[in-house]
Amino acid sequence: MTEREIIDTDVVIVGAGPAGLAAAIRLKQKSPGTSVTIVEKAAEIGGHILSGAVMDPSGLTELFPDWRERGAPVGPAVSKDTFHVLTRRHDFSLPNFILPPLMKTHDGVITSLGDLVRWLGDEAQALGIDIFPMTAAVDVLVNADGAVEGIVTGDLGLDHAGNPKPGHAAGIGLRAKYTLIGEGARGSLAKQIMQRFNLGATASPQKFGLGIKEIWEVPESLHEPGRVDHYLGFPLDDATQGGGFLYHANDRRIYLGLVVHLDYRNPTLSPFDEFQRFKQHPSIAKLLEGSTRLSYGARSLTSGGWQSIPDLVFPGGALIGCAAGFMNAPRLKAIHSAIRSGIAAADSIADALANGRANDRLDSYSPAIRDGAIGRELRRVRNVKPLWSRFGTILGVLLGGIDMWANSLFHFSPFGTLRHRKADADALWPTSATGALSYPRPDGKTTFDRASSVFLANIAHDEDQPVHLKLADPAVPVRETLPAYGAEPAPLYCPAGVYEIAEEGGAPVFRVHPANCVHCKTCDIKDPARNITWVPPEGGSGPNYVGM
Numbered sequence: 001m002t003e004r005e006i007i008d009t010d011v012v013i014v015g016a017g018p019a020g021l022a023a024a025i026r027l028k029q030k031s032p033g034t035s036v037t038i039v040e041k042a043a044e045i046g047g048h049i050l051s052g053a054v055m056d057p058s059g060l061t062e063l064f065p066d067w068r069e070r071g072a073p074v075g076p077a078v079s080k081d082t083f084h085v086l087t088r089r090h091d092f093s094l095p096n097f098i099l100p101p102l103m104k105t106h107d108g109v110i111t112s113l114g115d116l117v118r119w120l121g122d123e124a125q126a127l128g129i130d131i132f133p134m135t136a137a138v139d140v141l142v143n144a145d146g147a148v149e150g151i152v153t154g155d156l157g158l159d160h161a162g163n164p165k166p167g168h169a170a171g172i173g174l175r176a177k178y179t180l181i182g183e184g185a186r187g188s189l190a191k192q193i194m195q196r197f198n199l200g201a202t203a204s205p206q207k208f209g210l211g212i213k214e215i216w217e218v219p220e221s222l223h224e225p226g227r228v229d230h231y232l233g234f235p236l237d238d239a240t241q242g243g244g245f246l247y248h249a250n251d252r253r254i255y256l257g258l259v260v261h262l263d264y265r266n267p268t269l270s271p272f273d274e275f276q277r278f279k280q281h282p283s284i285a286k287l288l289e290g291s292t293r294l295s296y297g298a299r300s301l302t303s304g305g306w307q308s309i310p311d312l313v314f315p316g317g318a319l320i321g322c323a324a325g326f327m328n329a330p331r332l333k334a335i336h337s338a339i340r341s342g343i344a345a346a347d348s349i350a351d352a353l354a355n356g357r358a359n360d361r362l363d364s365y366s367p368a369i370r371d372g373a374i375g376r377e378l379r380r381v382r383n384v385k386p387l388w389s390r391f392g393t394i395l396g397v398l399l400g401g402i403d404m405w406a407n408s409l410f411h412f413s414p415f416g417t418l419r420h421r422k423a424d425a426d427a428l429w430p431t432s433a434t435g436a437l438s439y440p441r442p443d444g445k446t447t448f449d450r451a452s453s454v455f456l457a458n459i460a461h462d463e464d465q466p467v468h469l470k471l472a473d474p475a476v477p478v479r480e481t482l483p484a485y486g487a488e489p490a491p492l493y494c495p496a497g498v499y500e501i502a503e504e505g506g507a508p509v510f511r512v513h514p515a516n517c518v519h520c521k522t523c524d525i526k527d528p529a530r531n532i533t534w535v536p537p538e539g540g541s542g543p544n545y546v547g548m
């Protein structure tokens, strides 16, 4: 067995997202003597963060009531919020009064989450929190009682075959009294821990969406800072869930994106190309002509909500933020809940440490989430996603709206609690049943290919390192998935062109180009054979998003 250097700390946190940073800051606010260490796989804090975002500031206010005076970098307050239903050519704005109050956000601010976490990182460091960027957590340390007692960081400087290169540094162990997992949606350690402690046993399968986002600079005349638009319908068909967003931030920037839920059926559907189609709708295209695309990125999000929340604690730690899945899918909001969950976990740890405890179950954390603000918010919208999945967009969203109104007015849901029936990996049908989709070539002005898009994600990835997309059996895509579905979906669902079906000697071969990966985790979620496992590459690899 490898002898690792072990460093002791009181609390180790995986991920410098809003959940992890909030947990660290709260711990230091409550008990300044506690040593707190955060590891972050991106080269810089915020480099792997991608969000919409319209933020409900309630979570941030709980952490720093004076965040405005402290200079938190948030954009304009929401001044106009419109919900649209798109057909191929038309755009119908829904009157605001028919939208259930549960979909509205009071005091919403348009925010670059990347900028916000950079600022939170500065605040954390000022409080004495150690943050290690370029450091991926790849495993957990487990004590003799089977409790988690920290994490193992990834090796640096291994070649493609796993042999040490010059400058090699073995990963270290960070041993802690409590470990918090704040990796965001589909965390790789969270997945391991959930399996090890069977945390999902009584929950519905988690559901996911893939969000693709671009930042554009638009002419002054078309820019309306504070304007927020959400879209349903085109380009997605009735059986495919998701929707578009368009937020006008400061400095002539717009944040434009499409979320496609990953329980879509058609193996030839390409979320990336659906996003290109979305940009061609007249309502969107008129903004983009004469504008400049600045950045591109993609990230999965959770959409299972209340029914999919797993057991949140395990011996020695807890899941926080979107690693646990606190997204309110109808509102497309979770930053505030990520922050709140970090605060709740920190409160639980501070009490435990004050009582001399270590490496046990943080039993007060789960009730704080389930019976607190996060649980109250998610419970009331719990049937929207299952109704949408069962009945499609037109009927499902209508029924979901009725359910939300009933919850708002009478605190009652006519549908009880509907479960999510299957994992997204099990949702595909063969192309013989769905038909095959084809997409037009990009025009290079408002629509683009994957290669030129990924270029704008500023990826850094040393190619001579072990492949971080682990295929359990490299033959499965061609031998099984291709014949079973009539298409191999990976090249289509991957928004970064990592997977390819090429031809060699007249036969199809499955190729992987890991250096393009933007860490969205879709392949780990959607592969119908569950043959692909995403593990963190060498710390610092991946996108370097600015202002996402």
Ligand SMILES: Cc1cc2nc3c(=O)[nH]c(=O)nc-3n(C[C@H](O)[C@H](O)[C@H](O)COP(=O)(O)OP(=O)(O)OC[C@H]3O[C@@H](n4cnc5c(N)ncnc54)[C@H](O)[C@@H]3O)c2cc1C
Binding pocket: 014, 015, 016, 017, 018, 019, 020, 039, 040, 041, 042, 046, 048, 049, 050, 051, 052, 053, 054, 055, 056, 113, 135, 136, 137, 138, 182, 183, 184, 185, 187, 188, 189, 210, 211, 212, 213, 257, 259, 299, 300, 301, 320, 321, 322, 323, 327, 332, 333, 334, 335, 336, 338, 536
């Ligand atoms: C397209 C899209 C639009 C969204 N729009 C909105 C919106 O408008 N409003 C809203 O409130 N919410 C929105 N969300 C949701 C919001 O972004 C998330 O709820 C929030 O980012 C979750 O915070 P987190 O801290 O749990 O995880 P993340 O923000 O994902 O942060 C996790 C961090 O952990 C790091 N990490 C992961 N694994 C490891 C590892 N093994 N080792 C080291 N580091 C690791 C990552 O690099 C990352 O920095 C949106 C999400 C998406 C994808």
Ligand code: SF4
Binding pocket: 469, 493, 494, 495, 496, 497, 498, 499, 516, 517, 518, 519, 520, 521, 522, 523, 524, 534
């Ligand atoms: S390889 Fe997987 S995680 Fe990476 S960009 Fe493609 S789908 Fe996302």
